Amino acid sequence: MVSGLEEIQLATILLVVVAGLAAGWIDAVVGGGGLLQLPALLLIPGITPVQALATNKMGSIFGTTTSAITYYRRAHPDLKTALPMAAVALVGSFGGAALAVSLPSSVFKPIIVIALIAVAVFTALRPTVGELTKLRHTGRRHYGTAAGIGLAIGFYDGLIGPGTGSFLIIAMVTFLGYNFLAASAKAKIVNMATNLGALAFFLPNGALLWGIGLVLGFSNMIGGYIGARMAVKQGSRFIRIVFLVVVSALICKLGYDVWVENIRG
Structure with missing residues (x-):
């Protein structure tokens, strides 16, 4: 079992750094950086x-x-x-993380693949969606819908993770009526809370590898800063294009996981 950086080869550390940079950039624009980051961590021996x-x-x-x-x-x-x-999402993420240690993610992956395909088709066939902010609800209904989105996707992030930012963005565009830039800006705040909620569960259990986590975190910071600046500068159209690319990659990755698990089963 790995305890830090001392037992890891330089090539593996470099891989983690590159994955962290790329994941930070992707997460800042549309979410889904876990596609790169989590598989890179799983390559670490032990x-x-x-x-x-x-x-x-x-x-x-x-x-x-x-x-x-x-x-x-x-x-x-x-x-x-x-x-x-974000506050509701933090609670949901803590609950998802608590369930993650006892329930295999393979139970949910087929459903997530179907949901992602629906999201990709919806976004691709409606090129004007997310261009302008046209709020669908006001007052309590708006905040209630936002809280429901935060709770559900926060729970998903704690349980499985990859694609959380993408789900947050499309949910805020579709159900709340924000444009892609406004949705992405809010998604980062909510996603920060979901990460914190999951960490609040994992930390007391001693599962965190501090050395690797700090290296990964520094790389993520750089990628996140560059990605956020680029997204704000380029606007909703740029975010929409990257969103479709990342969602397509998520469909391929999770679809492949489901296929492999079915063959092994």
């Missing part, structure tokens, strides 16, 4: 799945915090919606 999940969350929280601050300073997201949504 690491357990729970250690990989915990360390992935530590790395991610550095990146999401950096990108959330960058978005806040440059895009000024509505905190009246984002902060309560």
Whole structure:
């Protein structure tokens, strides 16, 4: 079992750094950085799945915090919606992480693949969706819908993880009526809370690899800063294109996992 950096080869550390940079950039723009980061961690000899999940969350929280601050300073997201949504998402993520240690993610992967395909088709066939902010609800209904999104996707992030930012963005675009830039800015704040919620569960269990997590976190910070600045500068159209690319990659990755698990089963 791995305890830190001392037993890991330089090539593996470099792989983690590169994965952290790329994952931070992807997470800052549309989410889904776990596609790169989690598999890279699982390549470390002796690491357990729970250690990989915990360390992935530590790395991610550095990146999401950096990108959330960058978005806040440059895009000024509505905190009246984002902060309560983040608080509910944190609770959901803690619950998902608690379930993750006892329930195989393979139970949910086929459902997630179907949901992602539906999201990709919906976004591709409606090129104007997410271009402008046209809020669908006001008052309590708006905040209630936002809280429901935060709770559900927060739970998913604690349980499985990859694609959380993408799910948050498309949910806020579809059910709340935000444009892609506004949704992405709020998603970073909520995603930061979901990472914190999962970490709150994993830390007391001693699953976190601090050395690897700090290296991963620093790399994630750099990638997150660059990605957030680029997203704000390029706007909703750029985010929509990257969103479709990342969701397509998620479909391929999770679809392949389901196929492999069915063959082994």
